[in-house]
Amino acid sequence: MPFFARLLFFFGLAWVLGQAETVMAQTVTSKAEADIVLGPNSFALSDYYTISFRLRGAPLERYSAFPDLEGFKKSGKLSTTTTRIVNGRTSVELTITQRYAAYDEGEYVVKPFSITVNGQTVRSTGATLTVGPQAPAPAPLVGSNPLQGVGSLDQLFGKPKPQDYVEPKDNAFLLLLPDKTSVYVGEGVHVGLYFYLAPSDQGLLDFHNFPEQLPAILRQLRQRTAWEEPFDEQEILPENVTMGGKPYLRYRLYEAVFYPLNTTPLMFPEVSLQMVKYRLAKKPTEGLDNRLEGYKTYHTNVRLIAVRPLPPHPLRDQVPVGDYRLREAVDRTLFRTGQAFKYTFTIEGEGNLAALNGPGLIARPNLEAYGPDIQQELTRQNGRVGGRKSFVYRLVAQRPGTLPLDSLFQLIVFNPTTAHYDTLRSELKPEVKGPVRTASSFGLHPDDTFYAEAIASADATLQPLDEYRDVRRYANLVLLVLLGVASFGWWLGKKK
Template identity: 30%
Template sequence: MKLYVLIGIILCFSNISFSQEITDPVSIEIGTTELTLSEPFVISVVLKDAENRPPVIFPEIKGLEKRSKSATSTINTIDGVKIVVQTITQEYFATKPGQYQVPVFFVLINGVKYKGEETMVKFSLASTSAENEDTRTEDYLPDPELNGEDVFLSVQADRKDVYIREGFSLRISLYIAESAPVQMEFYQFNTQLQSILKQLRPANCWEENVGIEEIIKRQVKIKGKSYTEYNMYQAQFFPITLQDVIFPTVSLEMLVTENKAAVNVESTSTRPFRSKVSLIKVKPLPNHPLMDQVAVGKYSLVEKLSSALVYSGESVRYTFRIQGIGNIAAIPTPSIEVNSAFDFYPPEISREIKFSNSKVSGERSFNYFVVPRRDGTFPLSRYFQWIYFDPSTAKYDTLRASKVLQVKGEDYKLGNISLSGASGLYDNLESLDSTRKSFNFKVFFRNVTNAIIVMLIVAMIWVFRK
């Protein structure tokens, strides 16, 4: 009898367990393994349901040079539930063609190790010599002549002037010439870096940074001279006021070892290296009624209309997606004039933002639920327009809808909906009870199944004790 009861409990427990959704919040993904020398091999960490981006340290791979890191934040709303996915990607470049064995590796995420599988990566020569050149825009380099030393600390921006709300990149690196007759190592680096950032971060700027949890080392040539760059911080800044951005001089202390030939001993001491003051001039936008509200950047429009032909009273979905380069998180919602032809529900908003060393790019989507109230042909450009300022042309531009909606049938009248004035689906909205919370059936089902599992475990223990 006990055996039958035990088998029944185990089968029931198995069915309930498998019925619950099991998802791993962390996954490691490997990019393309057939590459040219100008292309990076990438390792990505994908984090689900992660509001904040944790510190991530990627492995060193023998024969490959670790370079840029990028991060993508995606936020979608599905059935009223916000879903957040963070993706952090590390690039690796090869200096010569060949096959590179990537052994089993570990990525350190918020102090916890996650395993990556072994793989083989092949790098081949590019089709043209020009393709081998590294033309990435983040590779803005300082002028050694302005620093006057073989070892210098650089706080370098990629722009000398920007418009208000236009982004610029900042990079903090220590450069050591290969011919420098000293040996160095970092001294209390984390403490010093936090102090440096506290001095440098401008109060009048919005900051977006990838996050560097380790010093990235690479070989560079500046005016024909070889240097080793130790990159310790990089970020994008967007001025939100018309004050010029000033980065003051900061100091980094290094442990320096020098050989004293006269007494045949080594002497180690700390030596400070100071950066130069740099200034970014912030320019006002040209006069415009919306000059204090518009986004600044390079943008384009992608549209989607669920159906081009509907009948009065039927619903249709319209997506107005703004994509491009700029401060994606600060893109304002398109304003729509209240009218008698349509009822527009507030949009579901989703976004995807990619943070790289040289720019912030991505998209912001506005998904509208639309109900037409009378027949006719309606170009959606009458209702959906979005104005922005393009710094590359120094002009204002407008993204206009190009879709056309054909509505057939009699004018739609239902209950409190009338075709006179601007009344519609939002009439009497203030009388609705907004304090009532929506019921999440998914969470309820999960809690019930967990309770049943606990009861089954208790029953199993009771059977064995009998």
């Protein structure tokens, strides 16, 4: 093939690859889907009604507020992340759930509403709810924001008359609160950023451009030596709490669980939050607001969390840390030689499940093992991150007899609560029947039609490792030639 023909060929190939990559990127973007899930229509007064939205195919960037329901009060949110890894392909589904507490029994109508998720509007037709009798529930908290301002004087009445103002002393503070002072490597520590306000100071303070202040605060709280699992919270609502025997309104500004990766201490620096604080007129005038808007900055204390190394163990650097339990299952009750069966090894509990790897598969003669396919569900609620992570294997026994799975699947974990190492080991021992086999009847998963066709038509010819590097080199040469031709044409045109 002539040299220039090869150049044109590789240039065309590079263009086609670029177009294919663009189409794939557009395809991935177009797969983002969101929908709304409503809770049961009938429930007891002591139970919660729930409205959830599910997002698949894209990370959560932003979402609008959940609707306010007449006769109900919002009572906290929780988020659940479900990750599935099947044949190397990963899919993630995020569910954000808003809970509602009913004030009284009776029938209620949820009017049609919509929620905007990542710029996509998702609609619901609503529902009719029936709240049945139950034991009296505690009096619900007031759902409105007590820090809502009433507007500036200039907006309401024009420029105010000259007055003398005083700045009352407030009983408010900003607090960064970890739930532990020391942890093991890999053990989670919950950290929350809260603003506390005395009920009597509700009219003195208001939030000031909080969405603009939050990114700088989060950058200061990031830890380079820890894995962070943040909580998905966008609405800032007051909670009635007691501290030091005094009542406060607490606003949850940010919370996350950090898992240290090494023994470097976690150091949270001082962070600041600017609030609007009103000064009050010495001599209030009827018909005026009698307040003058000002600003006050609140600061947190520096927090240092010590990180302890794990006790001595041969696999200390590879052992997952958490309060875990084992759940296992098989997909059949009769086992035959040469036939595949599914075995599921599920880890449940509280810990850094996202970084947890499956049990190391111990080789065993006359047994074929495939997988695992992985599915993960994370739930963030009440300051805790937990859930489950499942590893699905396909096994094929070639010889009859007892198949002790405890010798195949085991996972050593460290429990920070007891400060001991535990081994999660299978307890199943299926009895395999049938003649000795030399080849299994195991084939591709029936749902894997893509791989069945792709493998059947795949080209087994070896390709050079530097193939794409050569394409890039030839494409650059073509661009240089085209640039030279364009420059020469420009020079000729200018000369004429």
